[in-house]
Amino acid sequence: MNYLFDPAHWSGADGIPTLIGEHLLYSLIALAxxxxxxxxxxxxxxxTGKGVFMIAGLANALRALPSxxxxxxxVLLISPAFPSRMGYILPSLIVLVLLAVPxxxxxxxAGVRAVxxxxxxxxxxxxxxxxxxxxxxxLPCALPLVLSxxxxxxxxxxxxxxxxxxxxxxxxxxLLIDGKAQNDYSQMVAGAVLVALLALFFDQLLAFITxxxxxxxxxxxxxxxxxxxxxxxxxxxx
Amino acid sequence: xxxxxxxxxxxNIVFLLGWHVLxxxxxxxxxxxxxxxxxxxxxxxxxxxxxxxGVAGLLYTVPSLALFVLLPxxxxxxxxxxxxxxxxxxxxxxxxxxxxxxxxxxxxxxxxVQAAKAMGYRGYQSLMKVELPVGVPVISAxxxxxxxxxxxxxxxxxxxxxxxxxxxFTQGFQLRFxxxxxxxxxxxxxxxxxxxxxxxxxxxxxxxxxxxxxxx
Numbered sequence: 001m002n003y004l005f006d007p008a009h010w011s012g013a014d015g016i017p018t019l020i021g022e023h024l025l026y027s028l029i030a031l032a033x034x035x036x037x038x039x040x041x042x043x044x045x046x047x048t049g050k051g052v053f054m055i056a057g058l059a060n061a062l063r064a065l066p067s068x069x070x071x072x073x074x075v076l077l078i079s080p081a082f083p084s085r086m087g088y089i090l091p092s093l094i095v096l097v098l099l100a101v102p103x104x105x106x107x108x109x110a111g112v113r114a115v116x117x118x119x120x121x122x123x124x125x126x127x128x129x130x131x132x133x134x135x136x137x138x139l140p141c142a143l144p145l146v147l148s149x150x151x152x153x154x155x156x157x158x159x160x161x162x163x164x165x166x167x168x169x170x171x172x173x174x175l176l177i178d179g180k181a182q183n184d185y186s187q188m189v190a191g192a193v194l195v196a197l198l199a200l201f202f203d204q205l206l207a208f209i210t211x212x213x214x215x216x217x218x219x220x221x222x223x224x225x226x227x228x229x230x231x232x233x234x235x236x237x238x
Numbered sequence: 239x240x241x242x243x244x245x246x247x248x249x250n251i252v253f254l255l256g257w258h259v260l261x262x263x264x265x266x267x268x269x270x271x272x273x274x275x276x277x278x279x280x281x282x283x284x285x286x287x288x289x290x291x292g293v294a295g296l297l298y299t300v301p302s303l304a305l306f307v308l309l310p311x312x313x314x315x316x317x318x319x320x321x322x323x324x325x326x327x328x329x330x331x332x333x334x335x336x337x338x339x340x341x342x343x344x345x346x347x348x349x350x351v352q353a354a355k356a357m358g359y360r361g362y363q364s365l366m367k368v369e370l371p372v373g374v375p376v377i378s379a380x381x382x383x384x385x386x387x388x389x390x391x392x393x394x395x396x397x398x399x400x401x402x403x404x405x406x407f408t409q410g411f412q413l414r415f416x417x418x419x420x421x422x423x424x425x426x427x428x429x430x431x432x433x434x435x436x437x438x439x440x441x442x443x444x445x446x447x448x449x450x451x452x453x454x
Contacts (some may be wrong), residue, residue, distance in 0.1 A: 159303070
């Protein structure tokens with residue numbers, strides 16, 4: 001713990017705040033790119049039903065790929081083409097996006113699919129056009145699942161961005177990798193604690209956002225106890 | 239691909255593969271053995287369920303590299319001890335499976351439980367001979383996810399210098415040499431597919447009453 005509480009490590013170009021900033025910057029860029037790809041694609045597949053076969057296979061195949069191997073392979077392939085820092089930033093971002101797309105894509109698809117068909121029909125019956133049904137009915141209903149996909153994607157990204165320190169990406173992983181290289185266990189522990197806290201913080205933040213933005217009608221939060229619909233019993237007249 | 243290198247390194251690659259299998263499979267078995275009673279507990283008690291699932295969720299958010307580094311503090315092991323990897327992956331497996339086991343037991347139809355009771359099965363017998371077997375498909379679906387992600391997570395331990403297939407990645411990176419990296423990725427994916435397939439077979443063997451359709 002000594003490392004963490006030494007004020008000298010909390011300032012400067014390789015201080016802890018800088019590392020946290022870098023970690024967040026890479027993570028959020030990757031998450032934004034992944035969301036821009038995965039959300040529209042998930043909506044498209046969910047609404048049209050085209051390309052469903054892709055979903056299950058993609059998620060499983062990417063889970064089996066070892067991220068460390070993928071990262072190192074891409075660095076060796078890409079870095080000769082970029083002499084500057086882009087040589088390792090670009091492959092890191094590609095891997096982060098690659099890992100973040102499947103959870104968002106599958107959850108968006110599942111969310112759109114799971115929307116009650118009666119709600120869509122009701123909206124159409126009320127004169128909503130297809131686009132308005134999508135933005136006002138299907139998307140709000142799918143939102144909890146989409147956000148849960150974003151949540152697992154962000155955790156995956158924060159975790160993998162740590163690993164990317166090995167191929168000299170900045171961020172909190174630096175403390176772990178440099179600590180290992182310098183045989184400085186307290187530095188490694190500091191990095192591990194900070195990364196774990198960062199992940200926990202963002203997990204809870206997204207859980208909080210989910211509770212705030214999801215329509216109360218979906219979570220039935222406002223209904224204290226949902227009344228059980230009793231079948232109307234007609235008195236038997238003999 | 240440099241096949242000459244591959245031939246020379248064959249023994250070493252088999253050694254790394256062996257370690258990789260051990261480091262991925264032992265936590266899977268341990269995790270399942272721990273998650274079964276915990277999941278049953280969560281299934282039985284409505285108060286325990288949110289608590290166990292909540293703690294499991296928090297443990298699951300801790301990045302793997304951080305967990306590998308923090309466990310020596312808890313276990314009193316050395317940083318290079320493979321035991322840390324086993325413990326970390328066991329934690330992830332338990333965290334994933336506690337909820338799965340509880341939900342699997344919840345998914346057993348009430349009629350089935352009642353029928354077992356009516357046929358004279360007592361609590362423990364009903365659990366072992368009726369409820370758990372009926373829940374096997376759900377549990378094995380969760381086990382497949384855990385198995386495949388374990389194989390991938392083991393390779394992260396290479397960054398700490400613990401030998402397994404991930405060592406091929408770090409070796410390839412240091413030498414700027416593609417062959418070990420490609421061999422490592424291919425072996426990892428094959429290993430994940432084999433474990434996945436074994437769990438599917440095990441599931442089919444344990445649930446002979448389900449119709450023979452390809453469920454993926």
